[in-house]
Amino acid sequence: MYTIRYILGAALIIILAVVWNYITTSLSVRTFSRELGLKNIAATKTIVQKIDTHAHFLPPFYYDTLKRMGLDKEGPLNSMPKWNAKDHLAFMDKLGIETAILCISSPGARLPGHTLQEAGTLAREVNNFGHMMAVTYLGRLQFFASLVLPDVEGSIDEAIRALDTLEAAEGIHPTPKRGHKYVVRQTRKSGSLSPKKMEVLNSRGATIFVHPHSLPDTLNLEVPPFIVDFLLDTTRAAATLVMNNVTARFPNLKWILGHSCGFMPFAGYRIGSALSLVTGESAESFLRELRRFYVDTAVSSSPSALPSTIAFLTTEHLIFGSDYPFAPNMVIERETAQLDTFLKLELDSWHQINHRNVARVFGSRLNNRRKKLR
Numbered sequence: 038m039y040t041i042r043y044i045l046g047a048a049l050i051i052i053l054a055v056v057w058n059y060i061t062t063s064l065s066v067r068t069f070s071r072e073l074g075l076k077n078i079a080a081t082k083t084i085v086q087k088i089d090t091h092a093h094f095l096p097p098f099y100y101d102t103l104k105r106m107g108l109d110k111e112g113p114l115n116s117m118p119k120w121n122a123k124d125h126l127a128f129m130d131k132l133g134i135e136t137a138i139l140c141i142s143s144p145g146a147r148l149p150g151h152t153l154q155e156a157g158t159l160a161r162e163v164n165n166f167g168h169m170m171a172v173t174y175l176g177r178l179q180f181f182a183s184l185v186l187p188d189v190e191g192s193i194d195e196a197i198r199a200l201d202t203l204e205a206a207e208g209i210h211p212t213p214k215r216g217h218k219y220v221v222r223q224t225r226k227s228g229s230l231s232p233k234k235m236e237v238l239n240s241r242g243a244t245i246f247v248h249p250h251s252l253p254d255t256l257n258l259e260v261p262p263f264i265v266d267f268l269l270d271t272t273r274a275a276a277t278l279v280m281n282n283v284t285a286r287f288p289n290l291k292w293i294l295g296h297s298c299g300f301m302p303f304a305g306y307r308i309g310s311a312l313s314l315v316t317g318e319s320a321e322s323f324l325r326e327l328r329r330f331y332v333d334t335a336v337s338s339s340p341s342a343l344p345s346t347i348a349f350l351t352t353e354h355l356i357f358g359s360d361y362p363f364a365p366n367m368v369i370e371r372e373t374a375q376l377d378t379f380l381k382l383e384l385d386s387w388h389q390i391n392h393r394n395v396a397r398v399f400g401s402r403l404n405n406r407r408k409k410l411r
């Protein structure tokens with residue numbers, strides 16, 4: 038009797054041990070596989086070289102001009118960062134960034150008190166400096182041609198000069214002045230005044246990088262503009278663009294809006310349906326146009342920002358950006374790590390965001406320059 042009980046007890050213990058072993062092994066295998074998968078992805082990710090479409094430079098003469106005018110205290114942290122190619126390239130190496138496409142940041146080329154002519158001269162000097170950087174660091178540094186609004190005609194002439202005779206990436210960066218009217222309004226105006234010139238950019242499939250600035254109607258509130266106002270600036274630019282049919286009228290132009298286009302992806306459905314109510318046109322058409330935009334990940338890779346951006350625009354319209362040197366290095370490193378470890382991101386999507394989308398958006402010039410690095 039005792040023997041049977043002993044045997045049954047032993048058998049039960051063995052069965053429980055087997056079941057327990059199966060459960061724990063299964064769990065540990067799954068956990069291990071997950072870790073192994075992540076490690077493999079992380080290892081693969083370090084090999085790929087990123088393209089950064091949201092990076093800034095401050096040519097020495099530009100920095101000196103800002104300082105002379107007392108504008109060097111206007112950076113995000115009440116100081117304008119200094120820039121040099123050597124430090125930038127070292128930081129790019131650290132983060133696995135192969136190519137950065139540079140432009141000047143706020144306050145742009147149209148400085149307070151400057152005439153349009155003076156602003157145009159400054160923009161040309163900035164573009165010539167960008168050309169020098171692109172030639173010196175072929176494939177690693179490129180630049181968006183800086184343009185001055187509201188000089189639409191002059192801007193398009195300068196865009197063509199930069200795209201045809203300088204080493205500019207196939208992209209432009211219009212910078213309005215303080216208290217600006219939106220780039221969009223200018224574009225709309227140009228559509229009526231000079232459609233042929235706009236069509237030149239459209240026919241080339243040029244890329245337009247819209248970087249946020251202080252709002253034209255800023256109230257000088259205590260919270261610095263870059264904390265909240267910048268997010269509204271690009272969101273409002275996107276809504277204004279689609280409301281004025283600019284994206285539909287010039288469908289070959291590609292638009293990159295900085296910092297995930299503020300909160301546009303989060304509020305996209307609301308913006309589309311509200312524009313429909315105001316204009317009587319279909320919400321679907323506005324949603325379709327809003328989804329044409331590309332946005333960058335600069336300081337926008339948080340666990341709450343990425344899901345909403347990807348849900349509205351998909352990973353095909355998301356592009357890596359750093360905001361160097363205006364964002365502190367540690368912030369850029371944190372944001373990049375958040376993008377790299379975002380668990381919902383498949384490896385293929387990660388490649389799209391970090392280089393493949395840019396290679397598709399820009400013309401062959403960018404890709405040819407990069408090939409020379411190999």
Ligand SMILES: [Zn+2]
Binds near residue numbers: 142248295363
């Ligand atoms: Zn920036």
